[in-house]
Amino acid sequence: MSDTLYLMDPPKGKVRVITTTVDADASGDGTGSFPKVTGKVHSIRYVKDDYDNTVDFTIIGATHGVSFWTESNVTANKEVFPHAQIHNGLGTGRSYTSDNNPINAPLVLINEGLSITVAQAGNATSGTFILTVLPLD
Numbered sequence: 001m002s003d004t005l006y007l008m009d010p011p012k013g014k015v016r017v018i019t020t021t022v023d024a025d026a027s028g029d030g031t032g033s034f035p036k037v038t039g040k041v042h043s044i045r046y047v048k049d050d051y052d053n054t055v056d057f058t059i060i061g062a063t064h065g066v067s068f069w070t071e072s073n074v075t076a077n078k079e080v081f082p083h084a085q086i087h088n089g090l091g092t093g094r095s096y097t098s099d100n101n102p103i104n105a106p107l108v109l110i111n112e113g114l115s116i117t118v119a120q121a122g123n124a125t126s127g128t129f130i131l132t133v134l135p136l137d
Helices: none
Strands: 016-023 030-048 055-061 067-074 078-080 083-085 104-106 108-119 126-134
Touching: 016 108, 030 067, 030 104, 055 126, 067 078, 108 126
Parallel strands: none
Antiparallel strands: 016 030, 016 126, 030 078, 030 108, 030 126, 055 067, 055 108, 083 104
């Protein structure tokens, strides 16, 4: 998308922007997915179509189950930039400041898709999700 914000120089290589719509059934539940991709997940954007303001969603890696975004009672458009804390060789989270703020790194997909599950979305409603993936360095 032309309105994607980069906090650095634009990446070299192909940036992928993938859009999917998830329809909810009569009980307000639905599932959807993004196809397999390889790259750093820059952002996931939720665009409110007509889901109820009580919609909950979970977005995880389809193969490994890593959580990319879980939130309840989402009421409006929202965009997240998924990151995870890095660890040292002993499995301890790394920190770099005197107040122990964690060092985070973008989540990476290697030939893996994302699964989307929605609940409490309302009867026969829909919402749109947009995934932006940057190429690996």
